[in-house]
Amino acid sequence: MIMAKTPEQLIRREVFDLHAYHVPLSDGMVKLDAMENPYRLPPEMRAELGAVLAEAEINRYPDPTGRHLRNLLAEKMGIPEGMEVLLGNGSDDLIQMLTLAMARPGSAVMFPDPTFVMYRMNAILMGMKPIGVLTRDDFSLDIKAFLAAVQEHRPALIFIAYPNNPTGVLYPEDEIAAIIRAAEGLVVLDEAYHVFAQHSFMPRLAEFPNLAVMRTVSKLGLAGIRLGYLAARPEWAVQFNKVRQAYNVSVLTQAAATFVLGKLDVLEKQAAVIRTGRAGLKSALEALGGLVVYPTAANFFLVRVADGQRTFESLKGQGVLVRSFHGAHPMLANCLRITVGTPEENRILLSALREAL
Numbered sequence: 001m002i003m004a005k006t007p008e009q010l011i012r013r014e015v016f017d018l019h020a021y022h023v024p025l026s027d028g029m030v031k032l033d034a035m036e037n038p039y040r041l042p043p044e045m046r047a048e049l050g051a052v053l054a055e056a057e058i059n060r061y062p063d064p065t066g067r068h069l070r071n072l073l074a075e076k077m078g079i080p081e082g083m084e085v086l087l088g089n090g091s092d093d094l095i096q097m098l099t100l101a102m103a104r105p106g107s108a109v110m111f112p113d114p115t116f117v118m119y120r121m122n123a124i125l126m127g128m129k130p131i132g133v134l135t136r137d138d139f140s141l142d143i144k145a146f147l148a149a150v151q152e153h154r155p156a157l158i159f160i161a162y163p164n165n166p167t168g169v170l171y172p173e174d175e176i177a178a179i180i181r182a183a184e185g186l187v188v189l190d191e192a193y194h195v196f197a198q199h200s201f202m203p204r205l206a207e208f209p210n211l212a213v214m215r216t217v218s219k220l221g222l223a224g225i226r227l228g229y230l231a232a233r234p235e236w237a238v239q240f241n242k243v244r245q246a247y248n249v250s251v252l253t254q255a256a257a258t259f260v261l262g263k264l265d266v267l268e269k270q271a272a273v274i275r276t277g278r279a280g281l282k283s284a285l286e287a288l289g290g291l292v293v294y295p296t297a298a299n300f301f302l303v304r305v306a307d308g309q310r311t312f313e314s315l316k317g318q319g320v321l322v323r324s325f326h327g328a329h330p331m332l333a334n335c336l337r338i339t340v341g342t343p344e345e346n347r348i349l350l351s352a353l354r355e356a357l
């Protein structure tokens with residue numbers, strides 16, 4: 001019998017060297033690590049949703065392109081006339097589709113760095129060259145460096161999280177527009193936090209032939225159903241649709257999203273409460289002293305403390321789960337990312353932080 005090879009010998013080097021996306025256990029913890037909306041739907045709406053889902057035909061395959069849901073999103077999210085909508089199983093799925101479709105040999109993916117890890121990870125997986133352009137030390141966009149890098153590397157694809165994760169910074173609109181104008185490749189604005197930022201390129205989508213706007217309903221309050229959407233010109237959408245898994249958005253997700261989008265004001269009111277909580281948490285964090293609080297347009301704060309690992313562990317010991325970025329990126333040494341929670345959760349966080357610092 002021939003000696004079978006090991007996974008190490010057979011799995012692609014790029015895959016073997018990756019680390020799986022790690023999600024820590026959070027049972028019973030105050031969960032402020034993943035930018036989730038802390039509020040559930042109101043009880044009467046949950047009961048109604050139950051009835052809607054009971055009627056869903058889960059014996060059938062989903063509508064492959066989610067036509068009804070796409071039309072509803074176009075209407076509710078102000079997607080300009082003439083643009084196409086593409087659905088993803090979360091926006092992570094869309095990032096994968098975009099990268100897969102554009103991975104010509106030798107091509108590059110560019111993004112301001114530090115940022116959301118999936119841009120780099122998908123570039124590596126698809127054999128594209130990932131190029132992170134470092135921000136300034138305060139995580140503001142180094143527009144000169146970025147434009148120079150665009151000229152030098154001529155990336156096929158540029159991802160910009162607007163506002164950025166994990167820093168929370170919203171880059172100036174005129175600088176984003178300058179990048180779109182300077183790029184020969186496609187610029188994808190990842191607007192995962194648009195309800196908290198209240199700034200969007202969606203209204204300007206038709207202005208640029210090389211712009212696409214990507215969003216998710218995850219941070220809005222529906223992280224569990226896994227739904228992302230991309231708004232782009234038809235000539236882009238038709239290509240990305242070819243690499244989409246035919247039934248990537250389930251019957252249950254389409255039904256739940258359709259129902260909740262019909263009552264979008266409920267989620268928008270929750271987002272407004274979170275924005276108010278964010279303002280309160282900002283001054284309370286600054287009043288603590290002993291940490292740097294970076295400006296944010298999202299539903300989280302990036303803070304830098306004296307000893308990130310110790311503070312993270314102390315918070316965890318007190319039942320508060322945040323996300324530590326210490327060790328994840330040289331610029332994020334001793335940085336923690338803290339999601340804005342309910343007023344009660346924010347109070348617990350603050351008293352735990354007081355203890356931890």
Ligand SMILES: *Cc1c(COP(=O)(O)O)cnc(C)c1O
Pocket residue numbers: 035089090091092093116161164165190192215216217218223226227228
């Ligand atoms: C959370 C997040 C996503 C992922 O959203 P899903 O739809 O839950 O996959 C994408 N981009 C950014 C910048 C995020 O912060």
